[in-house]
Amino acid sequence: MTDKRRLFPLIEKVLILIVLAAVFLSLGTLRLQRPSAPDGVEQLDGWYSMQNGQRVDVELPCSLTLDGGEDLVLYNDSLSSADASNALTTRGAVYRLRILLGDQVLYAYEDSDFPRNEQMRSKLYCTASLQGDLDSQRLSLVYQNPGDGHFQLSAVYLGSSSAVFRWQASSDVFTFVTVFTMLLIGIIALGIHIYLLRNRMPDPRFANVACFLFICAVWCALDSSLIQQLTNMSPSVCYISFYAFMTLAVPMIHFVRNTGEMGRFRSLNVCLLLFYLNAAAQSLLDYFGIFCFIDMLPVTHLLLAAGIGLIAVLMLREYARTHQREILVTLIAFAILTAGGLLAILLYWLLEISYYGVIFELGIVVFIICLLCSLINTMVANLRFKSEAIVYQRLSQEDRLTGLANRRGFEKYLTNLESGSDSRGNMALLFMDLNGLKYVNDQFGHNVGDELIIAAARCIESAFSGIGTCYRVGGDEFAAILPDPEGNEEDWQKRLEDAVRLYNQDTRHRLSIACGASLLRDETGRSKRLSDWKYEADQAMYACKQRQKEQQFTEFSSANQGREGKHYGI
16 A cells, blocks of 8 residues: 555656646647748748649649659749848758759759658758849749659748748757757756765766767757758768667666666666667668668667667566666656657658657657656665764764764774875874873762863863864873874973863863873884884873872972862862
8 A cells, every 4th residue: 555655646747747748749749830930931922833734823831643753843933133142941852852043953952972761851941042133034843753743842931041040940949949958957967976976876877867868969959950951961960860869778778777686687788789789780781882871770760669678578577576666767767768769650650750759859858857856866865874874973983972083983093094004194193181080070070070071172172173183082081193293292282281271270170181192103204003103102191190190299298288288180
């Protein structure tokens, strides 16, 4: 019952995403089907064809069918000198359109450097710049017969070059919004990956997501009609677009391998190898002219479908074994991507619809949002766990009474020091001990004794926290480690005595601390063994303690002969 209660909100969120995706898709598709012309662009009417010597008016857009195998030629006599330097544009690359002004060829579709199929050509605009004497010449559009004699003709638009460009760009606005979204999410994912690396909580799946989105963004952008036109349908752009499409699945296979224990499935490695071999084999076949990239596109589609199917099966098996929510979310995300991919392939191959890419692009965005939501939830949980672990670790190495690092922290520091002592400079170790704490505890109680311990900690902090690390290593025992120390033992003792003297100016119970020091390296610069280093500091501290007792005893005897003296914290 608990698992079902957790699952229902997740399914609800996914359904909401799918509904929103459908709405955006409908809006984007409608925009692609019926683009509205901006100011400065108008539809050019007055087209006609010649059939059996008779003029037949043609109103674009429309569908025409010719009985013979001849090409379709449309004519227009409505141009005037006012249209000079304007641009004429329409979709006709699928019929290898040629635009002529009289006998002058203004535009002719060519794809000999990189052959495209009908679906790719149907997205392209054919644009010509009108020049010369327009009053005395007839405009002609020549459409190559596709074989069945059926033509699906688009409207022809006329306007200034800048206005036509804006109108064409508006047809790809949905694609570029999607590309921008992919890049933005990819940058965020990459930033999270770097943040986790710096905090020693690496999760390579964020890098996998970022890589996938960057590849998708390249493919979507370069596959758009606007980029094709801006680059003059450069073959290099088409090659990059195809390679991006062929390697789309690679980062996602890595993502799946890095999820849970999915890396144990060797079939994922085989699938990954097949995608690399596919790209390499198609490159060789295209290079030697055996097959063109466009002829081998079904192989990539089949490989993508097989890869996603394999991932779905493996993740179903893993979820049945572990019932991990992370596996379930990833599985749902891949189901959304699969649905978008299959629908796009259906539109591409069976219906030959030009806006097939919009559906796949939208599926990618929804897919990534699902994955990132799961990853971020996992990251937050890991960060919370690490924060708690850091707090527990700090508390385990902190003395609760004084707030100084405790003996565990002191020993850990020495252990780390021992593993790399030769690479460090000189260091000073100070051992300190309260004088007369037992007397204070017996006479005034442990509360007063604790006050003296806290006062000693504050004095030691005041003296050494700016130049080293202070520790409480026992009941009334303290230590300080000073890296690259300046001065000598007398200087350090004076710093401590000044802090103690300041405290004793306003207190009922006088504080006295013995201090001894030792340097890590001897006069020759050689590092001492840690046991010798600690022993020397300990002996120096006891020597100081003995001197202070003798001095206090002398002062006590001379000042209090024959009567009870004041109590000292000695």
